[in-house]
Amino acid sequence: MLKIKIGKGEKGYPVYLHHGLLHNGGLLLKHHFAGGPFLLVTDKNVFSPYGEICTQSMRQNGFKPYMVVLEGGEKDKTLQSAFKLYGEALKAGLDRKSFVVALGGGVIGDLAGFVAATYMRGIPFVQIPTTLLAMVDSSVGGKVGVNHPQGKNIIGAFYQPSLVLADLETLKTLPRRELAAGLAELFKYGIILESSLFYQIEFFLKDSFFELGSSTFQKLVAQAVLTKGKVVTVDEKETNFRRILNFGHTIGHALESATSYNYYLHGEAVAIGMMAATYLSVKLKILKSKDACRILKLLERLNPPLPPAGLNTAEVLQALYSDKKKDSGKLVFVLPSAIGKGVFYKSPPLAEIREVVEKYLYQRPGNEISDLG
Numbered sequence: 001m002l003k004i005k006i007g008k009g010e011k012g013y014p015v016y017l018h019h020g021l022l023h024n025g026g027l028l029l030k031h032h033f034a035g036g037p038f039l040l041v042t043d044k045n046v047f048s049p050y051g052e053i054c055t056q057s058m059r060q061n062g063f064k065p066y067m068v069v070l071e072g073g074e075k076d077k078t079l080q081s082a083f084k085l086y087g088e089a090l091k092a093g094l095d096r097k098s099f100v101v102a103l104g105g106g107v108i109g110d111l112a113g114f115v116a117a118t119y120m121r122g123i124p125f126v127q128i129p130t131t132l133l134a135m136v137d138s139s140v141g142g143k144v145g146v147n148h149p150q151g152k153n154i155i156g157a158f159y160q161p162s163l164v165l166a167d168l169e170t171l172k173t174l175p176r177r178e179l180a181a182g183l184a185e186l187f188k189y190g191i192i193l194e195s196s197l198f199y200q201i202e203f204f205l206k207d208s209f210f211e212l213g214s215s216t217f218q219k220l221v222a223q224a225v226l227t228k229g230k231v232v233t234v235d236e237k238e239t240n241f242r243r244i245l246n247f248g249h250t251i252g253h254a255l256e257s258a259t260s261y262n263y264y265l266h267g268e269a270v271a272i273g274m275m276a277a278t279y280l281s282v283k284l285k286i287l288k289s290k291d292a293c294r295i296l297k298l299l300e301r302l303n304p305p306l307p308p309a310g311l312n313t314a315e316v317l318q319a320l321y322s323d324k325k326k327d328s329g330k331l332v333f334v335l336p337s338a339i340g341k342g343v344f345y346k347s348p349p350l351a352e353i354r355e356v357v358e359k360y361l362y363q364r365p366g367n368e369i370s371d372l373g
């Protein structure tokens with residue numbers, strides 16, 4: 001079992017990573033909590049394969065889980081769901097010594113974390129991520145929250161978990177499309193922050209796709225967690241450096257918003273955003289075309305979907321310019337400057353942005369970028 005320490009001092013917490021970890025979840029909880037009742041939040045797709053495995057081990061170790069099973073999906077990430085969970089927590093008699101466990105993907109983690117952050121002014125919480133995106137991204141870094149009808153993640157907090165239990169075995173039931181969306185975030189760390197991770201991904205993708213059960217895959221996930229952990233430790237509240245993690249998200253969010261959040265998975269939109277940002281970086285003479293080719297080759301393996309019929313570049317650009325990550329009125333891109341390195345770039349020319357959006361919205365060119373060299 002791998003144990004990765006995230007953060008410093010009081011706000012530090014361990015991420016445990018292993019195949020089959022859920023069978024011992026209760027034992028690991030025991031190192032952190034005295035036993036007794038807690039609220040376990042999950043969704044239907046996760047409950048049926050993992051609900052029993054998870055609660056059995058917890059009961060055996062003196063805990064009393066009160067399980068709430070939600071429908072699943074983004075529509076659960078609301079204040080209404082949070083309100084329902086406060087009611088369940090009260091019914092279960094949870095007090096300030098109790099805790100909340102999120103068993104599921106990023107939706108469940110964000111929602112349950114938000115409930116933990118606000119119930120009785122904050123009680124501890126535990127993340128048990130079951131999607132790859134949740135393992136390498138949303139369960140680490142303490143962003144919790146719910147959506148508002150006018151925008152995603154509008155209501156929330158920075159609230160760190162007490163521990164994270166990531167069982168890679170759970171990825172075996174994850175739909176392939178969800179897995180690819182999670183890989184996009186994993187690749188992101190390699191492209192923009194950690195060249196050694198990039199080279200490992202590149203090496204293992206040479207002939208085939210990843211073996212989920214392999215120790216190699218476990219190492220890649222661990223390195224991704226470690227990389228995100230380093231960033232969120234130096235800038236917990238995203239005042240500065242943490243924004244490097246927005247690589248691919250500027251255009252990615254615009255794609256999601258222009259399609260009303262019901263066409264692309266988040267990781268798919270980010271994958272397209274990373275391709276476009278990589279090409280933009282070459283056009284702005286920040287990134288060498290040979291590095292761009294390597295990055296694009298990796299991202300193309302994720303095969304994000306082509307746009308829905310009727311979506312045009314103008315709509316994406318409109319969404320882009322009303323994006324919340326505008327910095328004092330300026331559009332800020334994170335661009336790769338070499339393998340494993342990134343820079344912030346304010347207000348690239350509109351003509352260049354239009355060109356790269358157009359290109360990566362509709363086609364997935366391979367090595368054409370070398371023409372720019």
Ligand SMILES: NC(=O)c1ccc[n+]([C@@H]2O[C@H](COP(=O)([O-])OP(=O)(O)OC[C@H]3O[C@@H](n4cnc5c(N)ncnc54)[C@H](O)[C@@H]3O)[C@@H](O)[C@H]2O)c1
Nearest residue numbers: 045072073105106107108130131133134138143170173174
């Ligand atoms: N807090 C953060 O830092 C952060 C970072 C990135 C994304 N997010 C949020 O995360 C959410 C997306 O997370 P997600 O991609 O994990 O989506 P998700 O939680 O909706 O899970 C995706 C789907 O997979 C199902 N599922 C989950 N685990 C499964 C498993 N092991 N086997 C079979 N099915 C399984 C779920 O029921 C759901 O239908 C968004 O709301 C996004 O805003 C948060």
